[in-house]
Amino acid sequence: MLQSKPENAVYNPLTAKLEQFTSFTAEELKRLDQLLAGERVLYPARTTIIADGEKVTNIHLVVSGLAARSKHLENGDRQIMAFLVPGDLCDVEVFVLEAMDHEILAISDTECVLIPSDVIKELLTEMSGLTKGLWWSTMSDAAVLRERIIDHGRRNARERLAHLFYEMLIRYRVVGQTSDNSFPFAVTQEELADATGLTPVHVNRTLQELRAEGLIEFRNKVLTIANPRGLKKAARFEAEYLHFKRLEEGQSDVVDRAGDLI
Amino acid sequence: MLQSKPENAVYNPLTAKLEQFTSFTAEELKRLDQLLAGERVLYPARTTIIADGEKVTNIHLVVSGLAARSKHLENGDRQIMAFLVPGDLCDVEVFVLEAMDHEILAISDTECVLIPSDVIKELLTEMSGLTKGLWWSTMSDAAVLRERIIDHGRRNARERLAHLFYEMLIRYRVVGQTSDNSFPFAVTQEELADATGLTPVHVNRTLQELRAEGLIEFRNKVLTIANPRGLKKAARFEAEYLHFKRLEEGQSDVVDRAGDLI
DNA sequence: CGTTGACTTGACGGAAGTCAAAAGGTGTGG
C-alpha cells in the first residue's frame, strides 16, 4: 500500500478521501493542502454547524469529529440523511443553490475548516454556464434523493404516495408536460411499490384510499391530481428542497412554471 | 408568467428545467439548444437505457417519456430510487465516476438525446483538479444517498444497522481514522433511529441482536466491528456504490485503504 | 444524592407484509 504523499505531510482527510478515486500531481496536492490552511472552527457536540435555510458563503470541510445532515419535519420528527466524517464537505451546494434545505449538526465535537469564499468565486468564474447548469442539476437531484429518504424513514404509505405524486406533478409542470393537473404516468403498481419501498398489494390499497378521498384519479396511465391542495396536505409537502427560485416583485428574468403548487 | 425564449424556439425540456433557478443569455440558450441537436435514441417501455455497471461515454438526456433509476438486489428485490422526466439527465456521473452503480430503465417509451462525448471532454479539460474533486465528492455523496434509499426501502432493521455500520467502517478506514476495525462513533441510539428510520426502542433491540451474534461491540462511544465478514453478509453489503478504484496489478498511483473490506 | 440523559425491558397494538385466488385488461394469433 503505497502512500502518495511525503512522509512529513500534514494529515489531510480530503486528500485521503479523494485519493481513493484518482491520483494527484504534487501541485494539486499542494493546492489541496492550502485549502486546509483556512480558518478552523470547533463545534461542540449537539450544536448546529449550518442551519436549515441558511445562505452559506464558504464551504465547511469536516476535519475531525462526526456530523450529520438532518432535517426536522413540522411534527417534530427528525431524519438524519447522512453522516459526515473527516474529509467530507458539508455544503458544496453553495456553488449553485440559494440556501440550505437541511441542517448540518455536530454529533460529537466537530472541527471544520472554512474554505474561503474567494476560492469558490474563483472556481465559479472559471465554470461555463453549461457546467453550472449541470452542477445545479446534480445538486437538485441530490436534494430530491434526500427527500426520498425522509419519505421512506418518516412517512407512512399514504403520505409517501401522495408526496411522490405531488412531486411528479410539479416536475412535469415545470417542463410543460401537464394539462389541468394531469399528466401521463405509465407506471404499474408494482413499480410504484419498488419506488416507495412498499408491496404492490399495499400500494393498491393505498391508491384506493387516495382515490376514495377524491385526491387523485389514475386511469389509462394518466394521473390526475383532482385536489392539489388536499394532496399537498396529505403528503406534508414542503417545496424548499426543489430549490426553485420564486418570482419576486418586478422580477421577470426567472421563469416560474410551478406557480401556485409550491 | 414570462417566457424567456422566443416564441418560435424548439421545445427544450432541459432549458425549461434550468430556467427555474437561473436565467440564461441568448448565447447560453443557443448552446443548450445545440445539445438537443445530438443523436436521438428511442427506448421502448421496459427496456434498459443504461445497464448497471456500464461505462457510459456520453450523457443521456430524457426528452420524452418516463425513466427510472433502479437497482436490483441479489435476492431479486428492486428499488427505484428516482423517476426521470423530460429534462432530466441520466448519467452525469460519467464525468468522474468509472461505471454506473445502478441501471436506468425506460418505464414508458422514452426518447433520449445523447450529448456527445466531446462536449463532455471539453468541459472536463476546462475544469481544474479541484473542481473535479468536488464533483467526485458530490457524485459519491449522491451514490451513498441512493444506497440509503435502498436501505430504507428494502432492508429490515438488522440489515439497515449492519449496512450503516459497515459503511462507516469503510469511510473511517479510508480517511485513516480506524484502528483494528474500531472507530469512535459517538451517536446515541436515538440518533441511530433518526438515521435508519426506526424507533429508538427498536434500534436498541436490534443492537442487542447484533451484539449477541458477535458481529459488533459498541461501548464508550466506540464501535468495534468484531466480525467484519459476518457484518458484511448480514448487511448484504456490496461496495460498488462507493466507487473506489481498486488496485490492479502493478498499479500504484491510487491509494487503496479500504483493502479487504470491499 | 438528587437530577438528567441514555439505555433497557415488557406488554400491547397496528401498519404493512405475505400468500393465494379471482377479476379485469390487452395483445396476439388462429
Place this chain on the structure above:
DNA sequence: CCACACCTTTTGACTTCCGTCAAGTCAACG
C-alpha cells in the same frame, strides 16, 4: 373476431415486524 395467454389490479385472510407506551435501570455530574 374470438380464444387464449399474460399481465395488472383487486380482494380476503392471516402474519409479522416494528411502533407505542410506560416503567425501570444505570452512569455521569453538579
